[in-house]
Amino acid sequence: MDLFIINRYTDTNDDNDAVNRETLHLQRLKQKIEERKKSFKVTEATPDTITLIDQGPSNEQPINNSSTSGTQDVSNDQKDITETEIDSTLSNNKSKAEKPTSEFKVLGNTDFEKKFKVERVLPYWLSHAFSISKNLQTLTCVISDQDWIHSTLKTTLTSEAVTHLFPVQEQVIPFILKEHKQPEPFRPHDICVSAPTGSGKTLAFVLPIIQILMNQLGHRIRALIVLPVQELAAQIAKVFKKYCTNTGLRVALLSGSAPLQKEQQQIMRYTETLGWICETDIIVCTAGRLVEHLHNTEGFSLNHLKFLVIDEADRIMDNIQNDWLYHLEKHIQAEMQINKVSHLSWNNISGLKSPVHKLLFSATLSPDPELLERWGLFQPKLFSVAPINDMPNENMIKKYSTPDELNEQFVLCSAEEKPLIFYNFFANLHWDKTLCFTNSSQSAHRLTALLNIWGKGKLRVAELSASLDRSSRELVLKKFKLSEINVIISTDALARGIDIPECNYVISYDPPRNIKTYIHRVGRTGRAGRTGTAVTIVIHNQMHMFKEIIHSSGKNNIQQMEIKQEVLTNLLENYESAIFETKRLINDESKNKVKKSIELKRAAKPKPRKRKHNENRMLNTIN
Numbered sequence: 007m008d009l010f011i012i013n014r015y016t017d018t019n020d021d022n023d024a025v026n027r028e029t030l031h032l033q034r035l036k037q038k039i040e041e042r043k044k045s046f047k048v049t050e051a052t053p054d055t056i057t058l059i060d061q062g063p064s065n066e067q068p069i070n071n072s073s074t075s076g077t078q079d080v081s082n083d084q085k086d087i088t089e090t091e092i093d094s095t096l097s098n099n100k101s102k103a104e105k106p107t108s109e110f111k112v113l114g115n116t117d118f119e120k121k122f123k124v125e126r127v128l129p130y131w132l133s134h135a136f137s138i139s140k141n142l143q144t145l146t147c148v149i150s151d152q153d154w155i156h157s158t159l160k161t162t163l164t165s166e167a168v169t170h171l172f173p174v175q176e177q178v179i180p181f182i183l184k185e186h187k188q189p190e191p192f193r194p195h196d197i198c199v200s201a202p203t204g205s206g207k208t209l210a211f212v213l214p215i216i217q218i219l220m221n222q223l224g225h226r227i228r229a230l231i232v233l234p235v236q237e238l239a240a241q242i243a244k245v246f247k248k249y250c251t252n253t254g255l256r257v258a259l260l261s262g263s264a265p266l267q268k269e270q271q272q273i274m275r276y277t278e279t280l281g282w283i284c285e286t287d288i289i290v291c292t293a294g295r296l297v298e299h300l301h302n303t304e305g306f307s308l309n310h311l312k313f314l315v316i317d318e319a320d321r322i323m324d325n326i327q328n329d330w331l332y333h334l335e336k337h338i339q340a341e342m343q344i345n346k347v348s349h350l351s352w353n354n355i356s357g358l359k360s361p362v363h364k365l366l367f368s369a370t371l372s373p374d375p376e377l378l379e380r381w382g383l384f385q386p387k388l389f390s391v392a393p394i395n396d397m398p399n400e401n402m403i404k405k406y407s408t409p410d411e412l413n414e415q416f417v418l419c420s421a422e423e424k425p426l427i428f429y430n431f432f433a434n435l436h437w438d439k440t441l442c443f444t445n446s447s448q449s450a451h452r453l454t455a456l457l458n459i460w461g462k463g464k465l466r467v468a469e470l471s472a473s474l475d476r477s478s479r480e481l482v483l484k485k486f487k488l489s490e491i492n493v494i495i496s497t498d499a500l501a502r503g504i505d506i507p508e509c510n511y512v513i514s515y516d517p518p519r520n521i522k523t524y525i526h527r528v529g530r531t532g533r534a535g536r537t538g539t540a541v542t543i544v545i546h547n548q549m550h551m552f553k554e555i556i557h558s559s560g561k562n563n564i565q566q567m568e569i570k571q572e573v574l575t576n577l578l579e580n581y582e583s584a585i586f587e588t589k590r591l592i593n594d595e596s597k598n599k600v601k602k603s604i605e606l607k608r609a610a611k612p613k614p615r616k617r618k619h620n621e622n623r624m625l626n627t628i629n
């Protein structure tokens with residue numbers, strides 16, 4: 007407590023008092039330091055020092071040049087030497103204390119050393135990922151030679167013209183199969199897979215899940231595949247259905263594309279004798295719809311769930327729909343409680359329900375421990391094309407890679423030139439099968455109208471955004487695949503996961519807002535080893551932001567595309583009239599919209615209800 011002075015305010019307390027007390031306290035502290043130095047000298051000093059000091063009359067006296075206690079007559083020289091020795095002894099001792107020892111640190115020992123800076127280090131599983139090759143040109147894993155792939159699956163793969171496994175499939179499929187070969191109490195390692203867009207991640211989980219489940223009897227929900235949006239869920243369900251041919255497995259899609267009741271009938275059936283019976287083995291769902299079924303579908307049980315696949319895992323986490331993970335875990339835990347064991351024995355362990363094997367996939371799955379923590383993964387393993395290998399640098403975890411076959415470019419222009427640059431791709435460069443991205447559905451709508459008018463029927467352009475219903479969106483994609491539409495103008499609703507193998511070009515009419523959106527947009531082309539070109543149109547004041555986004559991902563291979571001024575000047579001729587026409591069209595549309603909404607409101611107004619004969623009589627009586 008001597009180290010501190012506690013000043014309390016009282017009205018008699020003046021400044022001088024405080025100064026005096028502080029001086030007194032300082033003196034006392036100094037004295038204590040001297041006493042400590044002295045005692046230290048006795049216990050720790052080297053024999054030489056002791057000899058030297060012993061020349062003095064007494065060790066017990068403070069060694070102080072200003073000492074006035076005349077009993078010790080130590081010469082000045084002696085004093086100097088003694089002081090020097092003490093200092094050197096002290097500093098020796100200090101350096102000794104600094105040396106790391108295995109001894110316990112004495113608590114309360116006040117040293118004012120600078121604390122060590124704690125470095126962020128990635129967990130071992132993140133810094134030592136399984137490396138996946140990006141090369142889709144020289145494939146070595148011939149499917150027909152692989153004994154571990156089931157013959158039924160081989161037949162379907164052949165019918166789909168899949169002859170070789172892609173690198174991500176070559177690594178991940180055998181790993182999952184091996185993990186499930188272990189005897190019961192052993193639990194498989196959960197996995198995270200981060201591989202570029204179009205590298206075949208879907209089959210990397212579809213094939214092993216089917217192969218493991220196909221040998222089991224009866225229908226139970228054994229695999230749950232969760233996706234962020236309806237279109238993706240429909241796409242994955244289609245792949246599952248295809249590969250489940252002749253396996254006896256059933257697949258259900260729960261995405262909200264059909265009414266809830268219809269989806270319920272698809273997965274559960276009620277019988278008098280057995281109660282609720284499950285009709286499916288694999289459920290592909292959107293996160294939001296899953297929660298609805300957890301709460302509202304009678305008999306919906308995940309008691310036999312073996313696989314939980316989260317595709318586009320980072321996107322699902324960004325936008326937690328209906329708090330689905332919480333509800334899902336609560337549901338699974340509640341069902342596990344039933345099987346809870348009271349004591350540890352082989353019988354009990356082997357009788358335990360096997361835990362859910364979690365598989366996370368994305369092209370932009372950053373190995374950020376804080377984000378991944380939320381999934382509660384069990385001894386996870388990471389498969390990545392860009393392994394971090396002992397580099398604890400935080401920036402490394404933001405690096406994403408794009409396919410080698412993808413040619414990435416950008417065009418720098420003024421805001422006025424932007425539509426001309428855009429039209430140039432079709433009018434002069436004759437780009438076909440192109441997917442364009444804008445940052446809003448209004449912008450997508452206007453651009454579609456402009457391009458259709460400007461192209462004078464030669465260009466078939468369709469819009470695809472959240473403002474369209476699901477069946478219209480599906481129709482657009484179908485027409486694009488059949489080449490009935492050359493250009494799709496879309497919002498980011500289509501940026502993730504959607505597989506359009508025939509897409510040759512991607513244009514970002516508005517630059518993406520972040521690196522993940524960039525990676526997914528450009529990844530709609532250059533898929534499955536095919537070549538593709540992606541161009542981002544950047545106006546001058548957006549260049550800084552665009553550069554930052556690109557550099558944050560560690561990319562440096564994006565080329566600037568130069569377009570000659572005279573090329574743009576030639577396009578001006580029809581541009582003015584096209585703009586004029588587009589404005590007129592948009593105005594007409596908005597007028598029609600207003601008209602329609604007024605009509606709808608009028609139609610919805612409740613008509614005055616005719617009074618019944620009896621009511622009239624009653625009113626008359628009251629009056």
Ligand SMILES: Nc1ncnc2c1ncn2[C@@H]1O[C@H](COP(=O)(O)OP(=O)(O)OP(=O)(O)O)[C@@H](O)[C@H]1O
Pocket residue numbers: 167168169170171172175201202203204205206207208209368369502503504505507529533534
């Ligand atoms: N082994 C293979 N051989 C040939 N084509 C394949 C193979 N595996 C997958 N494909 C095809 O590659 C395309 C892309 O596959 P997939 O959709 O699984 O990619 P992805 O990695 O999930 O991409 P994204 O990250 O964009 O969702 C699909 O059209 C698929 O049919």
